[in-house]
Amino acid sequence: MGGQDLITQLKDHFGDQIRDVNLEAIDPWIEVIPEGLIGICTFLRDDPQFGFDFLSCLSGVDYFQPDPKKAAKVDWEPHLELVYHLWSIANKTSLVLKVILPRWKDGVVDELPEVPSVAGIWRTADWHEREIYDLFGIRFSGHPDLRRILCPEDWVGYPLRKDYEMPVEYHGIRCR
Amino acid sequence: MSEFLINSWGWPPFYAHACAAFVAVVLILHVIAVGAMFFIWLERKVAGRIQDRLGPTRVGGKFGWLQTLADGIKLIAKEDLMPADADGMLFRVAPYIAFCASFSSFIALPFATGWVGLDINVAVFFVVAILGLEVFGVILAGYASASKWSLFGAMREAAQVVSYEVPLGLCIVIPVTIAGTMDLTKISNLQAGWFTNWYIFHDPFTFLTSFVFFSCALASVNRAPFDLAEAESELVAGFHTEYSGLRWSFFFMAEYGSMFLVSALGVILFLGGWNGPIPLGQFVFGAHAAELSGLAFFLVNLLGLANFMFKVVLGVTLMIWIRWTLPRLRIDQVITTCWKYFTPIAAVMFIGVISWQLLGLPSGGDLLPLHVDGRPRLSGDVREQHLKGAVLPQGSADRHSAARRALEGNLVRVGGGH
Amino acid sequence: MSTVEKTQIVEFDVRTDEMLVNMGPQHPSTHGVLRLVLRTDGEIVSEVTPHLGYLHRCAEKIGENLTPRQWSPYTDRMDYLAGMSMNLGWSLCVEKLMNLHVTEKARHLRVIIAEMQRIASHLVGMGVYGLDLGSFSPFLYAFREREKILDLFEEVCGARLTYSYLTVGGATADFPPGWLEKCESFLEQFLPVIDEYHALLTTNAIFIKRCAGIGVISREMAISYGCTGPVLRGSGVDMDLRRDGEEWYTNMYDGYAFEVIVEKDGHYPNDHTYPAVPPEAILGDSWHRFYVRMLEVRQAVDLVHQAIDCYRKAEGSCGDPVKITEKLPKGEAYLETEAPRGQMGFYVVSDGSAIPWRVKARSSCFCNLSVTSDLCRNTLIADIPAIIGSLDIVMGEIDR
Numbered sequence: 001m002g003g004q005d006l007i008t009q010l011k012d013h014f015g016d017q018i019r020d021v022n023l024e025a026i027d028p029w030i031e032v033i034p035e036g037l038i039g040i041c042t043f044l045r046d047d048p049q050f051g052f053d054f055l056s057c058l059s060g061v062d063y064f065q066p067d068p069k070k071a072a073k074v075d076w077e078p079h080l081e082l083v084y085h086l087w088s089i090a091n092k093t094s095l096v097l098k099v100i101l102p103r104w105k106d107g108v109v110d111e112l113p114e115v116p117s118v119a120g121i122w123r124t125a126d127w128h129e130r131e132i133y134d135l136f137g138i139r140f141s142g143h144p145d146l147r148r149i150l151c152p153e154d155w156v157g158y159p160l161r162k163d164y165e166m167p168v169e170y171h172g173i174r175c176r
Numbered sequence: 177m178s179e180f181l182i183n184s185w186g187w188p189p190f191y192a193h194a195c196a197a198f199v200a201v202v203l204i205l206h207v208i209a210v211g212a213m214f215f216i217w218l219e220r221k222v223a224g225r226i227q228d229r230l231g232p233t234r235v236g237g238k239f240g241w242l243q244t245l246a247d248g249i250k251l252i253a254k255e256d257l258m259p260a261d262a263d264g265m266l267f268r269v270a271p272y273i274a275f276c277a278s279f280s281s282f283i284a285l286p287f288a289t290g291w292v293g294l295d296i297n298v299a300v301f302f303v304v305a306i307l308g309l310e311v312f313g314v315i316l317a318g319y320a321s322a323s324k325w326s327l328f329g330a331m332r333e334a335a336q337v338v339s340y341e342v343p344l345g346l347c348i349v350i351p352v353t354i355a356g357t358m359d360l361t362k363i364s365n366l367q368a369g370w371f372t373n374w375y376i377f378h379d380p381f382t383f384l385t386s387f388v389f390f391s392c393a394l395a396s397v398n399r400a401p402f403d404l405a406e407a408e409s410e411l412v413a414g415f416h417t418e419y420s421g422l423r424w425s426f427f428f429m430a431e432y433g434s435m436f437l438v439s440a441l442g443v444i445l446f447l448g449g450w451n452g453p454i455p456l457g458q459f460v461f462g463a464h465a466a467e468l469s470g471l472a473f474f475l476v477n478l479l480g481l482a483n484f485m486f487k488v489v490l491g492v493t494l495m496i497w498i499r500w501t502l503p504r505l506r507i508d509q510v511i512t513t514c515w516k517y518f519t520p521i522a523a524v525m526f527i528g529v530i531s532w533q534l535l536g537l538p539s540g541g542d543l544l545p546l547h548v549d550g551r552p553r554l555s556g557d558v559r560e561q562h563l564k565g566a567v568l569p570q571g572s573a574d575r576h577s578a579a580r581r582a583l584e585g586n587l588v589r590v591g592g593g594h
Numbered sequence: 595m596s597t598v599e600k601t602q603i604v605e606f607d608v609r610t611d612e613m614l615v616n617m618g619p620q621h622p623s624t625h626g627v628l629r630l631v632l633r634t635d636g637e638i639v640s641e642v643t644p645h646l647g648y649l650h651r652c653a654e655k656i657g658e659n660l661t662p663r664q665w666s667p668y669t670d671r672m673d674y675l676a677g678m679s680m681n682l683g684w685s686l687c688v689e690k691l692m693n694l695h696v697t698e699k700a701r702h703l704r705v706i707i708a709e710m711q712r713i714a715s716h717l718v719g720m721g722v723y724g725l726d727l728g729s730f731s732p733f734l735y736a737f738r739e740r741e742k743i744l745d746l747f748e749e750v751c752g753a754r755l756t757y758s759y760l761t762v763g764g765a766t767a768d769f770p771p772g773w774l775e776k777c778e779s780f781l782e783q784f785l786p787v788i789d790e791y792h793a794l795l796t797t798n799a800i801f802i803k804r805c806a807g808i809g810v811i812s813r814e815m816a817i818s819y820g821c822t823g824p825v826l827r828g829s830g831v832d833m834d835l836r837r838d839g840e841e842w843y844t845n846m847y848d849g850y851a852f853e854v855i856v857e858k859d860g861h862y863p864n865d866h867t868y869p870a871v872p873p874e875a876i877l878g879d880s881w882h883r884f885y886v887r888m889l890e891v892r893q894a895v896d897l898v899h900q901a902i903d904c905y906r907k908a909e910g911s912c913g914d915p916v917k918i919t920e921k922l923p924k925g926e927a928y929l930e931t932e933a934p935r936g937q938m939g940f941y942v943v944s945d946g947s948a949i950p951w952r953v954k955a956r957s958s959c960f961c962n963l964s965v966t967s968d969l970c971r972n973t974l975i976a977d978i979p980a981i982i983g984s985l986d987i988v989m990g991e992i993d994r
Binding site for chain 2: 613622727729795800801803974975977978
């Protein structure tokens, strides 16, 4: 991809909705605000220049350092990151989208942060989003069937968050 | 035997009959039980060889002869399990119904001339009817298990067996029309002589019918590729999902018993029963077993038994071979095959065979010269006379030769030069 | 008047109830511990809901507490039928993060191992598919050949299933002396065996009846659901990461001649040597997925031959595995590789220490399986194993 040109074009098109661009990273990425996600994804999929018709992977990353000593050294505020790895079958190019979310909605613990679901754009996102909901506790608004997928439905907590602690007991089974 | 006891030893008829029945039952049961054991062993061994394995090798010395016995002991020793929600009585009764149905058909199955538990003149009808009862055991098992998989298996079995009785029945009727009797012993004896006398070679229609019969028989005893009732990749184990130990082994035995039975039925109806490809007994003793007595009768019959068993085992081996080669059909395909292919084909074959008879076209038996006791297929009262003569083991020679003269006088065409 | 007629119709009609059936997690043909809840009306399935997670072993969480080389054995246990491919994907991803190039010899060694693994994995996929359709013998024929590959792998690394052989920086050891000759003689005797498989399954009338036209995934559906590997190519999408992937991965196959196995204008590449596509088969059905796998086995044999030649010519060592406690550069990398079951992606985020901040495995079977509820609607119960089997899933990879 004539990376720079296309990114510029994308920026022209969406303006403020693209918050950050990093083309020097190993996998170049652009950061998108949650409100603009659906628009940008639909554009990226349907515009023949981009043609990102294939969502390779959708991952969550929790930036939170539970150890206070180490937390003092890190250069970021605690947050959650959603990483969308896109692939274009026609152009054989890839692109990474990032969405940054607060760890809890409005800072209230146990209020899950929300992001629009892209399951309507790539159906593969259906299960990936369920997995992220299950393991990270991110609510995908507009998802057709947001349930836990890997953990049991009555599991408590979001295991891949850095401050997660394994429950002592689950239905009478000792866990740790 | 009962007559012998009454006449020679002066036993009261009731005790004589009871004793004879008891001996027959014990004999048949042993034949079946040992047969089932043998077939289970055979299945494992053949499957092993087909799949590049050795199969059982250890129990009982060479070839793992006693593997089935070891399995049986294991099954007896297993805990008797029944699902909590199962209908207890029906659950317990089901395997016995299947087992009894499969095994009681053997009562009317002759193994050689006169060597039959109960010589009845509607043996074909009896065997098929009783064999059809096996499905009740399976349906009960599926219903009483309180498992959805079992229920699926039972419903499949019901649909399949009921459907396949139709083409199977049509196929059975064909040799019956040729022979003009439903007595299995007579049907078999009518095929004596060279192998061309076997009904499979009677005419092109019977030849095709025998293949349809074999396929339908596979389906009616639930063998692959028609083993839908216990399709392990779909229904876990189908109707016997919840069975274990000895109860399960009854279903197992019933399956192998039925395999033996349909194979035997096929052998009698199409493959000449206990008559070998070459009429050895007739060369040596100058007559068919039905006309011999004493030691000669015994020897010829023993040879016939060996013939019969060999062919039956061959049939069962074929079933085993097919099972380990082919994938399974789907339920709709099985039913389609039955109603759209087998039933019409069998019906056409039936009409074909009748026309062949009616037109008096030459049959396979006319191809080879040996023409021992009026083998050509005849019609009307001539055949009746002939049958009367042929089936009485100690029938008087005069009556027989008179019958034969009558036959030869009435022959439309003579099969050979004697 | 009309109401009376209606009640009569209702009376004469057989009333049936829908039934919910649990297929799995203990079921012979759900390939492990997949649980499908079927809504059935008699034999007809109106709805299928897959439930996952019975084999969830928290691999990603464990990955956040181990160094990449320590985590390598955990990747084996994801797709336990293609452990080498998992190792390779993970190693390449970490190497991409570290910008570490392996030696030429290690590159060819990896191709040999990865393609041998592909053969072994597809053999299981093929055999088990036969089993799903009720034919037991092909399964054992497939395992017989796979066993020989496992023997070869055992000689290389000592393990038969969970190898941890390919690792960050190369491989843990070079091939033992004489191994290449053994590998070549295996391939030589293996080629005619493929024809046996075709005779036993591919061209079998019942087999074709059972899987042709069943579970058709259209091209658009396959792409939208993120299906990959033989499932995607079986739907006619011309994509194989070994040719189209990121440079970091395609460099491994640099100089190799192979054609992507996909149907173009009704023909597969070099299909004159294979049984013809039956007229009943529709592009994207179970039969095509099975066929693509079978052709890939043949293709992998060619690739191994080429790789052995290249390996013999290559000089130097078979790579130098990094220290277990090697520090990772700060950053993140994502790499997908063409594993036997589809595109296996690994995502690694590092904060500069030896232990990654976050590890994510993008499972190919996870996406391939997500298509089931759409695919299995209004099929017969017997079609469910035929469809699930053709997706060739491994639950260890889905649940991670």
